[in-house]
Amino acid sequence: MLDFLASVGRIFIGFLDGTGRFALFTVEGVSHCFRPPFYPRLIGRQLIDMGFYSLPVVGLTALFTGMVLALQAHTGFSFAAETGVAIIVVLSVTRELGPVIAGLMVAGRIGAAIAAEIGTMRVTDQIDALSTLSTNPYKYLVVPRLIAGTIALPCLVFVADVIGIFGGFLVGTYSLDYNPSSFLGVMMDNVATDDVASGLVKSAVFGFIVALMGCYHGYHSKGGAQGVGAATTYAVVSGSIMILLTDYLMTALFFSS
Amino acid sequence: MNDKIKIAVRGLKKSFGPKVVLDGVDFDLQEGESLVIIGGSGTGKSVTVKCILGLMEPDAGSIKIDGVEVTTLSSGERFKLLRKFGMLFQGAALFDSLPVWENVAFGLIQGHGMARAKARDIAIQKLAAVGLAPEVAKLSPAELSGGMQKRVGLARAIAAEPEIIVFDEPTTGLDPIMADVINDLIVKVVKDLGTTAISITHDMASTRKIADRVAMIYKGRIIWSDTVDRIDRSGNEFVEQFIHGRADGPIRMEIRAL
Numbered sequence: 083m084l085d086f087l088a089s090v091g092r093i094f095i096g097f098l099d100g101t102g103r104f105a106l107f108t109v110e111g112v113s114h115c116f117r118p119p120f121y122p123r124l125i126g127r128q129l130i131d132m133g134f135y136s137l138p139v140v141g142l143t144a145l146f147t148g149m150v151l152a153l154q155a156h157t158g159f160s161f162a163a164e165t166g167v168a169i170i171v172v173l174s175v176t177r178e179l180g181p182v183i184a185g186l187m188v189a190g191r192i193g194a195a196i197a198a199e200i201g202t203m204r205v206t207d208q209i210d211a212l213s214t215l216s217t218n219p220y221k222y223l224v225v226p227r228l229i230a231g232t233i234a235l236p237c238l239v240f241v242a243d244v245i246g247i248f249g250g251f252l253v254g255t256y257s258l259d260y261n262p263s264s265f266l267g268v269m270m271d272n273v274a275t276d277d278v279a280s281g282l283v284k285s286a287v288f289g290f291i292v293a294l295m296g297c298y299h300g301y302h303s304k305g306g307a308q309g310v311g312a313a314t315t316y317a318v319v320s321g322s323i324m325i326l327l328t329d330y331l332m333t334a335l336f337f338s339s
Numbered sequence: 340m341n342d343k344i345k346i347a348v349r350g351l352k353k354s355f356g357p358k359v360v361l362d363g364v365d366f367d368l369q370e371g372e373s374l375v376i377i378g379g380s381g382t383g384k385s386v387t388v389k390c391i392l393g394l395m396e397p398d399a400g401s402i403k404i405d406g407v408e409v410t411t412l413s414s415g416e417r418f419k420l421l422r423k424f425g426m427l428f429q430g431a432a433l434f435d436s437l438p439v440w441e442n443v444a445f446g447l448i449q450g451h452g453m454a455r456a457k458a459r460d461i462a463i464q465k466l467a468a469v470g471l472a473p474e475v476a477k478l479s480p481a482e483l484s485g486g487m488q489k490r491v492g493l494a495r496a497i498a499a500e501p502e503i504i505v506f507d508e509p510t511t512g513l514d515p516i517m518a519d520v521i522n523d524l525i526v527k528v529v530k531d532l533g534t535t536a537i538s539i540t541h542d543m544a545s546t547r548k549i550a551d552r553v554a555m556i557y558k559g560r561i562i563w564s565d566t567v568d569r570i571d572r573s574g575n576e577f578v579e580q581f582i583h584g585r586a587d588g589p590i591r592m593e594i595r596a597l
Contacts, residue, residue, distance in 0.1 A: 210389075217446075217450060
């Protein structure tokens with residue numbers, strides 16, 4: 083019985099230790115975002131890596147998501163016909179699917195890359211080398227990625243929204259024979275600025291989460307190649323879960339009224 | 340070398356869970372002196388150096404650099420203090436996302452705020468000082484051999500002409516000839532710059548070449564310390580066993596039966 087209680091206690095203390103370490107890392111990382119020195123060159127490089135180079139994968143995913151959505155809406159809600167399909171596509175993509183799908187794709191592509199890069203730097207003493215060269219690793223490694231993630235994902239999601247809606251439009255007009263101008267008109271009439279804005283705010287939070295998880299797990303990786311591999315897995319899994327969790331919380335907040 | 344104490348370590352302790360790694364390390368290092376800390380794997384050499392550099396926080400004890408207690412410094416003060424240091428890491432720890440010249444110039448650009456063009460010129464000078472041609476400057480670290488990486492690491496350590504240089508296992512993984520080349524370079528740069536040096540190694544050839552003074556660490560304590568010319572007459576059975584690489588003696592390897 084005592085052994086069982088000791089095991090439970092160890093797990094609980096381990097959980098608290100991990101939570102505390104993550105909270106301190108987050109506070110430290112965010113606080114350095116507002117204190118000089120800043121590294122604009124590194125932020126620019128990360129913006130290109132996270133934003134520009136993620137465009138193909140996010141664009142393709144958004145295109146097919148919009149197309150599938152139009153088909154599903156047509157077959158599943160046959161009573162809704164043209165108007166319903168157009169509304170479902172435009173609201174689903176802008177409010178929900180654009181940010182979430184883009185967030186998950188970026189978590190897989192960028193979260194893993196960040197964790198692998200910083201993790202390798204950790205196990206090969208490169209992070210210690212940064213410190214001995216009077217460079218704060220948080221400012222040099224973590225801050226540029228946090229800032230770039232928070233800026234890049236809304237830009238990606240805006241593009242994904244346009245491509246996703248275009249995908250739904252393609253299927254609606256060419257495959258389902260809806261009238262193009264009225265289908266487009268219904269879409270435009272039923273999307274409000276708030277729908278797009280809420281998606282962009284969500285995506286900024288998702289971008290921050292993806293970068294934070296990649297940095298955190300990479301920064302604390304240990305044990306050589308196996309440790310870096312584990313850090314990469316944790317970064318993607320925890321990033322994806324956090325995206326879905328915060329998505330629910332933000333949706334409840336934005337649309338509760 | 341002069342009588343001014345550059346680094347003073349007293350009662351340094353560090354444990355990882357139940358494992359005690361440092362159990363009260365004490366030593367002084369004079370300005371301009373080259374101290375080599377020897378000892379087997381896992382005896383606390385690297386941890387001692389990491390505590391001095393602030394890469395690890397000691398559990399207890401005092402570390403004074405130029406008379407200033409550094410264990411209580413804030414993060415910002417510590418990064419300023421680290422401008423006094425250069426370090427050559429065991430695996431060189433070059434930044435593989437940067438070309439060789441940016442690795443060497445990194446501390447000058449980021450730590451000292453020097454313009455990139457000027458830092459590049461200094462980097463090429465330092466590469467020449469460690470026997471590397473200017474063409475190497477454009478290469479990426481992955482294109483270099485182990486010996487060349489060590490030399491680039493050495494060039495990076497001396498680029499800002501630091502007051503103290505730390506060498507972590509400088510010859511590990513190198514063939515004997517390249518190891519001797521690195522030893523000669525270390526002696527040369529330390530003498531040229533008049534810098535204070537701490538090295539950690541278990542390579543006795545390297546120790547004899549680069550040390551003014553040797554300290555042996557065992558079970559987290561300095562058990563012997565003297566000038567390098569006295570190492571063969573230490574009268575300490577632990578030192579005797581270590582420098583002659585004998586399996587038999589007071590130092591017992593912890594080997595578990597399968």
